[in-house]
Amino acid sequence: MADRYAVFGNPIAHSKSPQIHARFAEQTGQDLTYSAEHIEEHDFEAAVERFLQGNGKGLNITVPFKERAWALAQWRSERAELAGAVNTLYRLDDGRIAGDNTDGIGLVRDLDDNNGVVLQGARVLVLGAGGAVRGVLQPLLAAGVASILVANRTVSRAETLAELFAEDGRVQACGFDQVPADAFDLIINGTSASLQGELPPIPVATVGMQTACYDMMYGAEPTPFCRWASDLGAARVIDGLGMLVEQAAESFRIWRGVQPDTAPVMQALRAALRAI
Numbered sequence: 191m192a193d194r195y196a197v198f199g200n201p202i203a204h205s206k207s208p209q210i211h212a213r214f215a216e217q218t219g220q221d222l223t224y225s226a227e228h229i230e231e232h233d234f235e236a237a238v239e240r241f242l243q244g245n246g247k248g249l250n251i252t253v254p255f256k257e258r259a260w261a262l263a264q265w266r267s268e269r270a271e272l273a274g275a276v277n278t279l280y281r282l283d284d285g286r287i288a289g290d291n292t293d294g295i296g297l298v299r300d301l302d303d304n305n306g307v308v309l310q311g312a313r314v315l316v317l318g319a320g321g322a323v324r325g326v327l328q329p330l331l332a333a334g335v336a337s338i339l340v341a342n343r344t345v346s347r348a349e350t351l352a353e354l355f356a357e358d359g360r361v362q363a364c365g366f367d368q369v370p371a372d373a374f375d376l377i378i379n380g381t382s383a384s385l386q387g388e389l390p391p392i393p394v395a396t397v398g399m400q401t402a403c404y405d406m407m408y409g410a411e412p413t414p415f416c417r418w419a420s421d422l423g424a425a426r427v428i429d430g431l432g433m434l435v436e437q438a439a440e441s442f443r444i445w446r447g448v449q450p451d452t453a454p455v456m457q458a459l460r461a462a463l464r465a466i
């Protein structure tokens with residue numbers, strides 16, 4: 191019987207993970223199935239146990255269970271530890287449940303490998319201080335950025351994140367109204383403001399002719415943040431579709447020991463989005 195994989199979330203109907211992993215499996219000749227499972231809030235831990243006791247080999251975990259997956263994991267990677275959230279579960283040879291977080295490396299690979307954005311020495315402005323932002327700070331620091339300013343609507347949440355990296359010294363926090371009117375090398379929108387058709391209120395001078403702008407969100411149409419950045423003449427404007435595919439590829443590599451080719455999968459997803 192083929193090895194089983196799944197993504198657990200609630201809601202889950204619109205997840206693209208089954209399509210992405212089916213394409214990876216086909217491309218690399220791996221015999222596996224991957225499904226999207228709607229999990230009731232009260233049942234998450236028991237559902238993970240049931241899945242990993244059968245021929246279930248690995249799980250992706252999405253909203254709202256990433257923190258509970260972190261708590262459930264009996265071994266965690268360093269990046270998962272710092273992220274405080276887990277999006278990838280599997281069993282170690284000794285039977286323990288292992289937890290990893292591939293969101294941050296997914297973002298870094300999309301920026302660096304797919305879009306040629308230079309991270310080494312970059313001055314980065316990150317908007318938002320939720321789970322997604324927490325997961326990407328350490329991988330960005332590891333990629334050699336010079337500084338990260340985390341700006342958030344609720345300033346205390348940005349400050350809490352910056353404190354986690356106090357020893358490193360490269361992460362600062364502020365509110366949107368305190369963001370300096372200087373051009374940054376890279377601006378990453380990690381808020382969910384685009385979902386409500388909104389835009390974090392930051393100075394237009396943060397976008398210069400050399401600035402790359404990245405929205406973790408994506409959709410059939412450019413997000414409000416991507417439109418704003420394009421209108422201001424940003425050097426690069428990128429949405430989060432590549433991050434989604436790259437984080438999936440890293441989970442696939444962890445589970446199967448094979449690195450899939452992400453480019454054709456991104457192209458197929460982009461074409462499907464445009465056809466909506």
Ligand code: NDP
Pocket residue numbers: 293296317318319320321322323342343344347380381382383385386388389390406407430431433434435437
């Ligand atoms: P959270 O709910 O944990 O955090 C939401 C963040 O957005 C908070 O900082 C919140 O500010 C801020 N926010 C919400 N609404 C507004 C608004 N109207 N104006 C300004 N700020 C706002 O969400 P996540 O961190 O899990 O996800 C954030 C985004 O990243 C989502 O759009 C998600 O789809 C995307 N994402 C994409 C991934 C990918 O692979 N491409 C992977 C993971 C996430 P406050 O603290 O003040 O409430």
